[in-house]
Amino acid sequence: MRTLSLAMLVVALASAGTATVARERTGDADTRPKVVVVVGPVGPRTAEYEARGRALAAHARGLGADVIGIYPPRATWTHVSRAARDADLFVYMGHGNGWPSPYPPFQTETKNGLGLNAYEGAPSGTHRYHGERYVERLRLSKDAVVLLVGLCYSSGNAEPGMSIPSRAVARERVDNYGAGFLRAGARAVFSDGFSDSSYLLDDLFHSDRSMRSIFWSSWRATDMDASTFRSERTPGMAGILDPQPDGDYYHSFIGDPDFRASEWRGGSEPADEEPPRDEEGPGDGDEGPEEDPGDPVVDRRRATGHLNLRNGPGTSHRIIGWVLRGTKILVLETKEHGTSDWLRVRLPSGEKGWVWSGWVSGR
Numbered sequence: 001m002r003t004l005s006l007a008m009l010v011v012a013l014a015s016a017g018t019a020t021v022a023r024e025r026t027g028d029a030d031t032r033p034k035v036v037v038v039v040g041p042v043g044p045r046t047a048e049y050e051a052r053g054r055a056l057a058a059h060a061r062g063l064g065a066d067v068i069g070i071y072p073p074r075a076t077w078t079h080v081s082r083a084a085r086d087a088d089l090f091v092y093m094g095h096g097n098g099w100p101s102p103y104p105p106f107q108t109e110t111k112n113g114l115g116l117n118a119y120e121g122a123p124s125g126t127h128r129y130h131g132e133r134y135v136e137r138l139r140l141s142k143d144a145v146v147l148l149v150g151l152c153y154s155s156g157n158a159e160p161g162m163s164i165p166s167r168a169v170a171r172e173r174v175d176n177y178g179a180g181f182l183r184a185g186a187r188a189v190f191s192d193g194f195s196d197s198s199y200l201l202d203d204l205f206h207s208d209r210s211m212r213s214i215f216w217s218s219w220r221a222t223d224m225d226a227s228t229f230r231s232e233r234t235p236g237m238a239g240i241l242d243p244q245p246d247g248d249y250y251h252s253f254i255g256d257p258d259f260r261a262s263e264w265r266g267g268s269e270p271a272d273e274e275p276p277r278d279e280e281g282p283g284d285g286d287e288g289p290e291e292d293p294g295d296p297v298v299d300r301r302r303a304t305g306h307l308n309l310r311n312g313p314g315t316s317h318r319i320i321g322w323v324l325r326g327t328k329i330l331v332l333e334t335k336e337h338g339t340s341d342w343l344r345v346r347l348p349s350g351e352k353g354w355v356w357s358g359w360v361s362g363r
Contacts, residue, residue, distance in 0.1 A: 033088040033205070033265065034141065035065040038080050040094025040115040041072040046124040049093045049150060052194070056091060056149075059198050063205040065089070075117045077130050084138045088264065089204065090186070091147045093194075097129045098153025098173045102162075108132035112153075112177045135180030143187040145204060145211075145264060146178075150194035153177060156241055156249030157193070170241055170249040171229050178254035179233040187211075187259050193250030195220060199322060204261050212257035215240055219306045219322050220251045228257075299331035301343075302362045309353035313342030320353050329360070 037060070039046075039053035050071050057069040068083045075094075084090055095115030099106045110129035118128040140146075148154045154177040156170025165173070178189035188211045190200060196219065203214040216223065221242055231237040231254060240253040309321035314337040323329065323345075332352070333344035341357040 032064055032066040034068070034086060035060040035089045035091070035201075036068045036070070036083050036087040037091045038070045038075060038083075038093070038114065038116075039072065040075050040092070041117055041122070041124040041127045042094055042115075043125045046072050049194075052149070053091070053093050056197065056201070060089070060201055063201060065205075072124050073117050073121045076120050077114075077116055077128075077134065079120075080114065080116060081134075081138060084140060086139070086141045087144055088141045089145050089147065089201070090138070090140055090181070091149065091197075092151075093149045094151065095127055095129070096148070096151025096153045096177070097131070098151075098177050100169055100172055101153060101158075106176075108180075112180055132176075132180035136183040138181070138184040140181070140185035142185050143259065143264060144185050145200075146181045146186045146189040147197055147200055148177070148189065148191040149197055151177075151191065155191035155193065155252040158248075164246070164248045167227065167241065167243075170243075170252075171227075171239060174239050174241065174249075174252045174254050175229075175231050175233045178231075178237075178239075182234045182237060182255060186255065187264075188255035188257075189253065190215065191252045191254075192218065192220060195250075196319070204264055208260055208262045210257060210261075211253065211255060211259045212240070214261065215242075215251075215253045215257070217306070217322070217324055218251060219308055220244075221306050222251075300362070301329055301331055301345075301360050303327045303329060303355070304359045304361050307355045307359055309345075309347075309351070309355060311353060313337045313344070313354045317354065321347075321351060323347065323355055329355075331360075 037053045037057040039050050042049050053071060054069060057067050061067045070079050070083055092114055097110055097115065099111045108131045110131040113129055113131035113135045115127040115129050118126060152159045153173050156165060156173045158165055181189050199218050200214060203209050203217060222244060223242060224245065226240065226242045229239045231239055237255050238257055240257065241249060242251045243249050303323045303326060307323040308319045309323050310317040311320050313335045327347065329345040329347055331343050331345055335342050342354050343357050343360060344352065344354050346352045
C-alpha cells in the first residue's frame with residue numbers, strides 16, 4: 001500500500017465526519033483565498049486520512065479561507081478537477097505513485113498524481129491513479145501552493161518496508177511529483193509525511209515569509225543533512241530535501257523558494273505578525289524573551305531544532321504551538337519524564353509551555 005505507516009502519525013486526529021463534498025464559506029468568498037482539501041481512499045486508513053483532511057479544512061476555514069473539502073467515496077476525478085479550478089491552496093492526502101519506483105516504466109497516465117475513487121460510491125479499498133497528465137490540467141490559480149500529505153514517493157520517500165532511497169533517487173522523485181502541479185499553475189509544492197501541516201497555513205495567511213522560510217518553520221524540519229537542487233523537470237524552479245534523523249525523506253519542497261506569502265495573498269501586508277526575521281534564523285542581536293522578576297532562575301538557552309510546544313511534559317500532552325530553530329528561550333523548570341528531560345520555557349512572545357530538551361542548548 002503506497003501510503004505512510006500509522007507510526008508516522010504524530011499528533012491526534014480530529015474526529016471523522018460523514019463522507020461528502022462540502023463547500024464551506026467564510027466571509028466574502030470572492031476576496032478570500034480558495035483552499036481545496038482532497039482526501040483519497042486508502043483502504044482501512046481512510047477514516048484517519050479523512051479526519052486529518054477535515055481538521056486541516058477546519059483550520060483553513062478558521063483563518064478566513066473559502067474552503068472546499070472532498071472526501072471518499074466522492075473523491076472522483078470529476079469532483080476534484082471541478083473543485084480545484086482557481087484554487088489558491090490545493091491539499092491532497094492519500095495514495096502516492098511516483099517515479100523512480102519498482103513499477104516501471106515511467107509514464108504520466110498514473111505516475112506522480114492523485115489516487116482517487118474510480119467512481120462515486122466506490123469502496124475505500126480500491127482506487128484509481130490519475131497521474132501527471134491529469135494533474136497538469138487542474139487549472140489551479142496562478143501562483144498557487146500545493147501541499148501533499150502522507151503520500152509515498154512525493155517527498156522522496158519510498159513505501160513502508162522498502163529501503164531508504166539514495167539522495168539522487170529522492171531528488172528525482174520530488175522533481176517528478178511536483179512537475180504536473182507546477183504546470184497547472186502552482187508556484188510551490190510542499191510534501192510532508194502524515195503529520196501536522198498547519199504550520200504552512202498559518203504562515204501563508206499571517207506572515208510575509210518566503211516559501212524557503214516557511215519550509216524550515218515546519219516542526220519536521222531537521223536541517224541535519226539538507227540539500228538543494230535545480231529542477232530538471234521544471235526550468236527555473238528549485239528543490240529542497242531535508243532527510244529525517246533515520247535518513248529517510250518525509251519533508252521536501254519543489255518550486256520557487258523565494259516566493260513570499262504576501263505575494264500568495266495578492267500583495268497584502270502580513271496580519272498579526274511581528275516584522276519577519278532573517279531567513280537564516282535569529283541573529284546574535286536578538287534580545288530573546290524578557291526576564292520575569294517572578295522567575296526563580298534565569299536560564300537562557302536556544303532551540304537547536306524545530307520543537308513542538310506542549311501544555312505539559314511528555315508527548316502525551318497537547319501541542320499548543322511551535323518553537324523555531326534558533327529561538328532564544330528562558331527555561332523556567334526542568335522535569336524528568338521517562339528517559340528524557342522536558343523543559344518548561346517562555347518564548348520571546350511571552351508564551352509558555354513544555355519542550356523536549358534534546359534540541360535545546362546553550363546553558
